[in-house]
Amino acid sequence: MLSGILKKEDCASCRFCCAFKRTSLWEVPVFTKENIESIKQNPDLDSSVLNVTESDGYIKATYDLxxxxxxxxxxxxxxxxxxxxxxxxLSDSEKPWDCKIWPLRVMNKDNEKVIALTPTCPSINKLDINDVKTYVDGIRDDLLEYALEHPFLVKEYRADFPIV
Ligand code: SF4
Ligand code: SF4
Structure with missing residues (x-):
């Protein structure tokens, strides 16, 4: 979760974004090559749950629930x-970017990358949207640069996701 704007206490009692309905399986996090390598080096973690694939020169993984x-x-x-x-x-190096930036998403909309809010996060919806936009403005360039370097992390835009 986006610790710069959300409170840990809110997430501790929620955990909504760490469990998935059948209709939300498109939202399971995608692990980068670096995440996968870190997880494999940690004897306390089960890396066998990760389905590692390579496409367009990128190694990535996700899991099948x-x-x-x-x-x-x-x-x-x-x-x-x-x-x-x-x-x-997971530690910082093991944790997917999807999870670190949640409830933000970088999405493809009409061939452009936009930053959108996941509408189902109860905590982000309690914040003033202008405060959220101000926060996002401070990290916008970093998010878009990371998305450019990792295009497989960018999801297709969904109409109910507010753009910030
Ligand atoms: S859905 Fe929102 S409030 Fe709930 S755990 Fe995730 S980031 Fe925190
Ligand atoms: S990797 Fe961690 S933060 Fe991401 S969905 Fe799983 S438990 Fe939640």
Whole structure:
């Protein structure tokens, strides 16, 4: 989560973004080559959950939660394999960028990269949108530069995501 603008206490009682409904599986985080290497070097972490692929010269990974659901309830959530009792168990180098910048998303809209807010985060929705925009302005160039270097992390734009 975006620690520069969200409070740790809010996230500790929420953890919404570390578990996924079937309809949200497109949102599972994508791990970069550097994340994968760090995770593999950590004997306390299970790297076998990561499906590593290479495409367009980029190595990336994600995980498949589709067989982790225990019911047919569409609201059931399957937790990220790296969610521990006290939150995420990954270190900074192991944690995906998707998670570090959540609830922000860099998205492709009409062939341009935009920064958008994930509308389902309860904490970000309580903030003044102008404060959020001011915060984003301070990191906008860094976000867009990272997205340019890692194009596989950029999601397609969704209409309900407010652009900031
Ligand atoms: S959804 Fe928002 S409030 Fe909840 S854990 Fe994620 S960043 Fe924190
Ligand atoms: S990697 Fe960590 S922050 Fe990201 S979804 Fe999993 S538990 Fe949450």
């Amino acid at each position: 589709s067989s982790n659901y225990k019911t047919d309830n569409p609201l059931e959530e399957a937790p990220c394999p790296y969610l521990g009792k006290n939150g995420c168990i």
